[in-house]
Amino acid sequence: MDAILVTGGAGFVGLNLVEALLARGEHVVVFGREAQLPSPAPSLFARLPGRLEVVQGDVQDGAALRDLFARRRIGAVFPFAAITAGPEREAADPALVLDVNLKGVLATLAAARDAGTVRRVVLPSSAAVYGESAYAFPVLDEATTPPVPISLYGVTKYAVERAGLRLAGLWGLDAVAARIGATFGPWERDTGLRDTLSLHLALAEAAQRGEQVVLPPAPLPAYDWVYSRDLAEGLIALLDARDPPHRVVNLASGTDWAPAYGACLEALRRAFPGCRWRHAEPGERPSISWNESRPRGVMAIGRAADLGWRPRFAPAAASADYAAWLLAKREQALP
Ligand SMILES: NC(=O)c1ccc[n+]([C@@H]2O[C@H](COP(=O)([O-])OP(=O)(O)OC[C@H]3O[C@@H](n4cnc5c(N)ncnc54)[C@H](O)[C@@H]3O)[C@@H](O)[C@H]2O)c1
Structure with missing residues (x-):
């Protein structure tokens, strides 16, 4: 072969x-x-x-x-x-x-x-x-x-x-x-050669630390x-x-995943129960730097x-699958 x-x-x-x-x-x-x-x-x-x-x-x-x-x-x-x-x-x-x-x-x-x-x-x-x-x-x-x-x-x-x-x-x-x-998704890590890691990795890392994620005010830019x-x-x-x-x-x-970030975070919260999330109040700083400030075409x-x-x-299903992979990796129990 x-x-x-x-x-x-x-x-x-x-x-x-x-x-x-x-x-x-x-x-x-x-x-x-x-x-x-x-x-x-x-x-x-x-x-x-x-x-x-x-x-x-x-x-x-x-x-x-x-x-x-x-x-x-x-x-x-x-x-x-x-x-x-x-x-x-x-x-x-x-x-x-x-x-x-x-x-x-x-x-x-x-x-x-x-x-x-x-x-x-x-x-x-x-x-x-x-x-x-x-x-x-x-x-x-x-x-x-x-x-x-x-x-x-x-x-x-x-x-x-x-x-x-x-x-x-x-x-x-x-x-x-x-x-x-x-x-x-799975396998994303910092290889030292990619200067912009995904927003989802940042969200997942915060979720695994059991942190409260404060998103920028809605609506978020299309992505x-x-x-x-x-x-x-x-x-x-x-x-x-x-x-x-x-x-x-x-x-x-x-x-456009912007309307689905909440559903993605809910999927992470189900896997990592300490995690919470909400949007920032007017004048409050988000806890996470956002990857994009302008809406992008799909x-x-x-x-x-x-x-x-x-x-x-679909977005929430992808986050749920990713969370399951992260959990399995953490527990060294990948199939
Ligand atoms: N991650 C994304 O969102 C994305 C989006 C569009 C396109 N891509 C493309 O996918 C490909 C892989 O990107 P990635 O996100 O997996 O990046 P990555 O940084 O995770 O992986 C890049 C790999 O290339 C290897 N590499 C770098 N320089 C090398 C060299 N000189 N010789 C041999 N190996 C070398 C690194 O060691 C690493 O294993 C790239 O061509 C990238 O442009 C990625």
């Missing part, structure tokens, strides 16, 4: 994807900075039917990538290693952001081209490509919403889409770009989240799609639906 390579597979999105691939019996190769997956992934993943290899290396190292492909037959690639830089990091080291997020992906594609065995590449793009447009359009559509990325991270994600699809075409690789929405388990299924839909009609596909929930999910994927988890 051909292996599936996931660079950055020890990161947040990568672990969700690797877990879902192993669950369906795939041979998965993780390549990244980490020598091993974070606990409890090694013991948990060992119980799944697939086969896992973890190879430590840097996607800026072309020789290491060529060696990786030379030693095993790789049939599909998710070149997901990236630095999700916030303003301070992009100002301090813009070259590194470009080197890892763009050149690292292109180096991985070049190694895949040379191997000659790769049948599908799923490129890691992001909702960040919409940038300014996210505040100007109520629905962010792959075909009609102009990408106007703001951050260097968003610029690299757009470049990965365009350069990745172009070179894949020239090099005989079959690529699809996933515009991944803001994600939360589209995707649950990480849903995202993993969407990425696998892109892996499996035969002759996909679209080469750029939003993977998001297509839903992402269109018609193209993903054409490939047979729809998110399974």
Whole structure:
């Protein structure tokens, strides 16, 4: 069986994807900075039917990538290693952001081209490509919403889409770009390379500490989240799609979660009984810094639906599932 390579597979999105691939019996190769997956992934993943290899290396190292492909037959690639830089990091080291997020992906594609065995590449793009447009359009559509990325991270994600699809075409690789929405859920942690962790992680951490969460006054700005388990299924839909009609596909929930934050917090409160929540009174400071002050458009999910994927988890159900996962992890009782 051909292996599936996931660079950055020890990161947040990568672990969700690797877990879902192993669950369906795939041979998965993780390549990244980490020598091993974070606990409890090694013991948990060992119980799944697939086969896992973890190879430590840097996607800026072309020789290491060529060696990786030379030693095993790789049939599909998710070149997901990236630095999700916030303003301070992009100002301090813009070259590194470009080197890892763009050149690292292109180096991985070049190694895949040379191997000659790769049948599908799923490129890691992001909702960040919409940038300014996210505040100007109520629905962010792959075909009609102009990408106007703001951050260097968003610029690299757009470049990965365009350069990745172009070179894949020239090099005989079959690529699809996933515009991944803001994600939360199991396996999220600070890898030291992602400067903005999800709002849901902050809420869940406060809930686990039994704190009172004071939200900003309602109404909160519109925001589209995707649950990480849903995202993993969407990425696998892109892996499996035969002759996909679209080469750029939003993977998001297509839903504004702002009206559902209360239901999400109720789900956390049921799992972590000490937790309480309320909205701030006028003039009171929220207990949590909010991720966004302006409403954002939701992402269109018609193209993903054409490939047979729809998110399974509504907001409250996603939070309940996440809370159950956190509880099980805390009690070291993951199935
Ligand atoms: N988390 C989100 O909400 C989100 C949204 C849109 C797109 N994405 C994309 O998903 C992918 C994964 O992001 P994530 O959220 O899991 O981030 P993460 O920080 O949790 O994981 C990134 C992984 O890449 C690895 N990595 C970084 N630099 C590397 C290098 N030079 N060589 C080898 N490995 C390296 C890290 O060690 C880590 O394992 C990225 O391409 C990101 O742009 C994520």
